[in-house]
Amino acid sequence: MAEKASESSNSISLNTVDGKIFKVSPTIANQxxxxxxxxxxxxxxxxxxxxxVNAFHLSKIIEYLEGKSATTVSAVxxxxxxxxxxxSLKQLKGLLIxxxxxxxxxxxxxxxxTVAKLIxxxxxxxxxxxxxxxxxxxxxxxxxxxxxxxWAFDGVDED
Amino acid sequence: xxxxxPVAIVEQILLKLSPITLLKLTLVSKSWLLFxxxxxxxxxxxxxxxxxxxxxxxxxxxxxxxxxxxITPSPSPTITTLQPPFPAPLSCLFRFLQSxxxxxxxxxxxxxxxxxxxxWNPSIGRYLTxxxxxxxxxxxxxxxxxxxxxxxxxxxxxxxxxxxxxxxLNEGAWRAIxxxxxxxxxxxxxxxxxxxxxxxxxxxxxxxxxxxxxxxxLKFNVEKEKFRKxxxxxxxxxxxxxxxxxxxxxxxLSVLLYDGAPPLRGANGWCDIWMMRAxxxxxxxxxxxxxxxxxxxxxxxxxxxxxVFVNWSNWSGTEFSSLHSMDPNxxxxxxxxxxxxxxxxxxxxxxxxxLNKT
Numbered sequence: 001m002a003e004k005a006s007e008s009s010n011s012i013s014l015n016t017v018d019g020k021i022f023k024v025s026p027t028i029a030n031q032x033x034x035x036x037x038x039x040x041x042x043x044x045x046x047x048x049x050x051x052x053v054n055a056f057h058l059s060k061i062i063e064y065l066e067g068k069s070a071t072t073v074s075a076v077x078x079x080x081x082x083x084x085x086x087x088s089l090k091q092l093k094g095l096l097i098x099x100x101x102x103x104x105x106x107x108x109x110x111x112x113x114t115v116a117k118l119i120x121x122x123x124x125x126x127x128x129x130x131x132x133x134x135x136x137x138x139x140x141x142x143x144x145x146x147x148x149x150x151w152a153f154d155g156v157d158e159d
Numbered sequence: 160x161x162x163x164x165p166v167a168i169v170e171q172i173l174l175k176l177s178p179i180t181l182l183k184l185t186l187v188s189k190s191w192l193l194f195x196x197x198x199x200x201x202x203x204x205x206x207x208x209x210x211x212x213x214x215x216x217x218x219x220x221x222x223x224x225x226x227x228x229x230i231t232p233s234p235s236p237t238i239t240t241l242q243p244p245f246p247a248p249l250s251c252l253f254r255f256l257q258s259x260x261x262x263x264x265x266x267x268x269x270x271x272x273x274x275x276x277x278x279w280n281p282s283i284g285r286y287l288t289x290x291x292x293x294x295x296x297x298x299x300x301x302x303x304x305x306x307x308x309x310x311x312x313x314x315x316x317x318x319x320x321x322x323x324x325x326x327x328l329n330e331g332a333w334r335a336i337x338x339x340x341x342x343x344x345x346x347x348x349x350x351x352x353x354x355x356x357x358x359x360x361x362x363x364x365x366x367x368x369x370x371x372x373x374x375x376x377l378k379f380n381v382e383k384e385k386f387r388k389x390x391x392x393x394x395x396x397x398x399x400x401x402x403x404x405x406x407x408x409x410x411x412l413s414v415l416l417y418d419g420a421p422p423l424r425g426a427n428g429w430c431d432i433w434m435m436r437a438x439x440x441x442x443x444x445x446x447x448x449x450x451x452x453x454x455x456x457x458x459x460x461x462x463x464x465x466x467v468f469v470n471w472s473n474w475s476g477t478e479f480s481s482l483h484s485m486d487p488n489x490x491x492x493x494x495x496x497x498x499x500x501x502x503x504x505x506x507x508x509x510x511x512x513x514l515n516k517t
Contacts, residue, residue: 046291096164097163108171111169112171113175116175116176119176120177121180124183127184127187128188131160131164131187133188133191135187136188137186137189142186144194148171149182149183149186149282151242152183
């Protein structure tokens with residue numbers, strides 16, 4: 001009991017951009033490198049504001065960091081697979097931006113693989129939109145490259 | 160989806176994508192085209208390459224099928240059919256020389272003595288053909304990767320006059336190579352197989368000595384471009400070179416000793432498998448197993464599995480594959496699931512190599 005009390009007194013408060021406060025243990029907070037350095041820089045009793053992270057993304061990150069501490073390797077793998085399966089591609093993208101900002105190394109390792117698998121067979125138009133890239137080819141330049149690699153476009157997914 | 164992913168994360172995602180998706184992504188924008196085609200991205204992507212597959216050419220009387228399948232046989236193999244981008248009529252005979260980092264080196268025999276070497280990346284459909292002048296009588300060929308210079312190199316030993324030439328993909332041309340000790344070695348013949356491992360191309364070579372012909376391993380360092388010799392197990396040095404082949408099994412240099420020379424490998428045929436457990440340690444040679452081939456056949460290994468592949472000759476069942484995967488310890492045999500009576504195959508991993516070369 002005593003240990004639990006001391007843990008809650010040590011807990012760190014994180015304030016998301018949409019105004020929700022999360023209390024997390026130092027073990028969880030330290031797995032987010034950005035927060036770790038903020039704790040070192042400031043008084044840890046203060047509420048840390050996260051202007052680039054919303055409540056949904058922070059709750060998912062905390063859910064992951066708590067869940068992946070399962071005992072066996074196969075249980076962790078199963079948890080990770082389910083965690084990723086529950087998220088849409090759009091949600092994964094938003095979460096990945098938050099993960100990149102907070103520097104959660106394990107998710108930075110895991111999530112690009114998940115996203116890569118999901119976009120593997122998408123159309124070029126979809127991917128431009130997904131990555132936010134403006135097409136700067138002229139129509140004739142694009143047509144030329146498309147012709148050269150036409151065979152690669154068999155069986156592309158619907159957007 | 161108005162927010163942008165940081166560049167470092169985009170790069171991590173791109174590195175996990177398959178070569179064919181990256182090929183399509185060259186259409187996204189000019190900067191993406193340049194980025195994906197850059198030498199640095201191509202070599203970084205190599206390190207993230209997915210697991211190995213088996214690239215097969217299955218030839219029947221009326222057709223030849225090129226396909227990719229899993230190294231580990233499964234009840235429902237994932238077979239992908241490939242369309243070679245170069246002319247491949249049935250009159251052409253193709254043999255795999257070596258496949259490395261996604262680049263497949265094939266020998267194309269039209270009709271003797273005309274032959275060519277094809278460097279092909281099946282993942283992105285790019286290839287390069289190097290003609291072998293009919294005057295050159297090939298003694299041995301090898302294909303390796305120089306990881307220091309990030310370069311693929313072909314080595315060619317040929318007559319007349321025991322010449323040696325090297326083709327560097329980066330240089331795009333053949334040049335002569337010195338082989339100063341060839342005379343001293345008394346080199347006579349090379350085996351028809353070769354393998355690339357630890358920066359070296361390996362061949363089995365026969366030398367003439369005062370006590371008669373002896374066999375040894377000859378290797379070529381593709382980075383330093385120098386030849387060296389290496390010892391075979393004592394039990395094999397007096398074997399006729401026609402009964403020996405070299406391969407790689409589970410990352411170890413291995414030598415196969417057949418019961419006879421081709422095409423006589425036959426009735427109640429067998430093949431002993433010798434493995435050099437620790438590279439370049441002569442004492443580490445060990446016989447790891449024997450493969451029985453009732454009608455003769457051909458055995459080869461892959462770097463990512465302890466199983467070997469056995470290509471049975473005269474395999475009678477037409478709807479079955481002549482190519483099987485075999486555990487040398489238990490002798491358990493599994494059909495790889497590609498039908499065909501004559502199958503030639505090699506290990507393969509996808510990459511973007513050649514994307515910026517042709």
